[in-house]
Amino acid sequence: MLRVEAMQGDGIYTLLRRHGISTSQLSEFIQLNKDNLGENNSLYVGRTYILPGKSDIVASTTAVATAKPIEATARVKKVPLFGKKYERVEVLDNKLQGAVYYLVSGHGGPDPGAVGKYGPYELAEDEYAYDVTIRLARRLMEHGATVYMIIQDKKDGIRDDNILKMDRDEVNYSGNAISLSQVQRLRQRVNSINSLYAKHKGAYQRMLSLHIDSRSERKNIDVFFYHHENSEDGKKLAENIHSTFTNKYNRHQPERDYSGTVSHRSSLYVVKYSHPPTVFIELGNIRNDLDQRRFVIPNNRQALANWICDGIISDYRNK
Numbered sequence: 001m002l003r004v005e006a007m008q009g010d011g012i013y014t015l016l017r018r019h020g021i022s023t024s025q026l027s028e029f030i031q032l033n034k035d036n037l038g039e040n041n042s043l044y045v046g047r048t049y050i051l052p053g054k055s056d057i058v059a060s061t062t063a064v065a066t067a068k069p070i071e072a073t074a075r076v077k078k079v080p081l082f083g084k085k086y087e088r089v090e091v092l093d094n095k096l097q098g099a100v101y102y103l104v105s106g107h108g109g110p111d112p113g114a115v116g117k118y119g120p121y122e123l124a125e126d127e128y129a130y131d132v133t134i135r136l137a138r139r140l141m142e143h144g145a146t147v148y149m150i151i152q153d154k155k156d157g158i159r160d161d162n163i164l165k166m167d168r169d170e171v172n173y174s175g176n177a178i179s180l181s182q183v184q185r186l187r188q189r190v191n192s193i194n195s196l197y198a199k200h201k202g203a204y205q206r207m208l209s210l211h212i213d214s215r216s217e218r219k220n221i222d223v224f225f226y227h228h229e230n231s232e233d234g235k236k237l238a239e240n241i242h243s244t245f246t247n248k249y250n251r252h253q254p255e256r257d258y259s260g261t262v263s264h265r266s267s268l269y270v271v272k273y274s275h276p277p278t279v280f281i282e283l284g285n286i287r288n289d290l291d292q293r294r295f296v297i298p299n300n301r302q303a304l305a306n307w308i309c310d311g312i313i314s315d316y317r318n319k
Helices: 012-018 023-032 125-142 182-199 232-252 269-273 289-296 298-317
Strands: 002-005 048-051 076-078 088-090 099-105 115-118 121-124 146-149 204-213 224-227 262-264 278-285
Touching (some): 088 125, 099 125, 099 182, 121 125, 125 146, 125 204, 125 278, 146 182, 182 269, 204 269, 204 298, 224 232, 232 262, 232 278, 269 278
Parallel strands (some): 099 146, 099 204, 224 262
Antiparallel strands (some): 076 088, 115 121, 224 278
16 A cells, blocks of 8 residues: 655545545545544644555656546556657656646747747747756656646657757647737636646645746856745745756856856746746746757756756755
């Protein structure tokens, strides 16, 4: 049998749903845990409870939303959204068990976002932000998190090309086309996030939105972070990821200073209106030669995803 820890705000129904167990198994759960329940079968925060079901079910609901259900065996999940090469995801540990993350890659569909020139090629913000975001989703799942990709491209998956082809076939989490209207595009993704947030009420939930900036070609910038000025949890998440980047640069590039910053910018639509604590991440300048290497080289995109994931794990440990 699998054992999981009850979190603040958990009731039996919330706990069962978060871990992919049907609420029809309520009676079995109560029987298994009858000596560990409070008044009216309430749960004690921090205590461990036994989940009903077979032992080969993964304890955490590590689910990226796709049109088809995820196939799972003991520690392995199949996620077609990641593409053929990367669709098999092995859950390595439960460092993020119980945590729910909403990942939003900037722009998409009719809106490519910022565009930079790379020799004869054009680099579109939405393609490179998406590739880092979906790599991050996979890393979070490897550590037991529940992950929702709010913008999805079911054809692309994770790509190991230097030049990512521009297309317009990204869709919203709901499967609906991304609106031509900028405000409506933002409203679509925020509505999806807030609806899912209500579904996971009581769970530890965070949202991250990944973008690539556009500035003067001469302006080389480091990864920087925004949060809502009234969100202490959003600020802490941003600071933990920022601290991870600082440490990584000190270790891997000790000859240079890391100049990324953390600040509040509550006017950003997804920061202002998303219910979970939110961090808005700018990964660099798509028009700068040095910054472009951060996006064009697949291993660098993976490093970005890995470092953001490490910061997220640090934040969850300190929750």
